[in-house]
Amino acid sequence: MVSRMNENEIKDFIKDRHSKIATGEESYCSCCSGTDLVIEQAKSAGYTVEDLKSIPEDAVFGLGCGNPTALAELKEGETVLDLGAGGGIDVFLAANKVGDSGKVIGVDMTEEMVEIAIKNAEDGNYQNVEFKLGEIENLPIENDYVDAIISNCVINLTPDKWAAYKEVFRVLKPGGRILISDLVLESEIPEDIRRSFQAWSDCIAGAMEKQSYLDTIKKAGFSDVKIVEQHYFTESNMDERLVGKIISIQVKAIK
Numbered sequence: 001m002v003s004r005m006n007e008n009e010i011k012d013f014i015k016d017r018h019s020k021i022a023t024g025e026e027s028y029c030s031c032c033s034g035t036d037l038v039i040e041q042a043k044s045a046g047y048t049v050e051d052l053k054s055i056p057e058d059a060v061f062g063l064g065c066g067n068p069t070a071l072a073e074l075k076e077g078e079t080v081l082d083l084g085a086g087g088g089i090d091v092f093l094a095a096n097k098v099g100d101s102g103k104v105i106g107v108d109m110t111e112e113m114v115e116i117a118i119k120n121a122e123d124g125n126y127q128n129v130e131f132k133l134g135e136i137e138n139l140p141i142e143n144d145y146v147d148a149i150i151s152n153c154v155i156n157l158t159p160d161k162w163a164a165y166k167e168v169f170r171v172l173k174p175g176g177r178i179l180i181s182d183l184v185l186e187s188e189i190p191e192d193i194r195r196s197f198q199a200w201s202d203c204i205a206g207a208m209e210k211q212s213y214l215d216t217i218k219k220a221g222f223s224d225v226k227i228v229e230q231h232y233f234t235e236s237n238m239d240e241r242l243v244g245k246i247i248s249i250q251v252k253a254i255k
Contacts, residue, residue, distance in 0.1 A: 137167060165216060
């Protein structure tokens with residue numbers, strides 16, 4: 001169990017790192033520095049060339065472990081929330097799907113990411129998007145407001161996943177749905193990795209055992225919780241002790 005002090009330290013470290021990624025001081029991983037390699041990282045996460053060409057280039061940071069908009073079955077006119085929006089990649093893809101009659105809100109806890117996302121929206125002349133500064137455990141959204149919620153490798157960054165999913169449940173309309181891309185564990189990982197701030201910000205140390213993760217979603221109130229896609233997660237610079245232990249999943253559930 002992570003102590004309250006450690007929870008704050010984890011959050012501060014992640015926020016600082018994402019701030020540096022937003023300003024270009026740091027890349028997400030050593031294997032994806034430079035525009036071309038960031039694009040390749042995004043493609044390996046599930047984004048198509050067409051996806052990436054349809055949105056502002058500066059929205060892509062090579063973050064994430066899936067492409068939630070590809071499986072969320074978003075419809076014209078829906079209101080969608082993206083948790084941990086970053087530069088806006090999933091917000092803009094979702095905006096293209098819901099159209100002018102719909103709306104997409106992106107929430108991120110890093111001020112620099114929100115600033116970049118807002119600029120990307122202005123540069124791309126997106127009229128149906130909004131970006132807000134906020135944390136996923138305390139969303140700046142009213143009750144029963146959105147039709148669908150998407151997220152890409154963000155919920156595992158919080159030590160309190162149940163609190164995050166309770167907030168997700170709160171802001172979703174009755175009958176609404178989630179499509180969450182995240183990393184989970186097939187088996188336990190070494191303790192030194194669990195205690196690494198860097199591993200937390202790499203979406204590794206905070207990953208839960210797969211069934212426990214699904215049970216947390218159910219405990220928050222969701223029904224029909226199911227994995228719609230999954231595959232083993234690997235990176236070129238991954239610690240060999242992690243190989244075969246981490247799974248990228250796409251989870252769907254209904255309120």
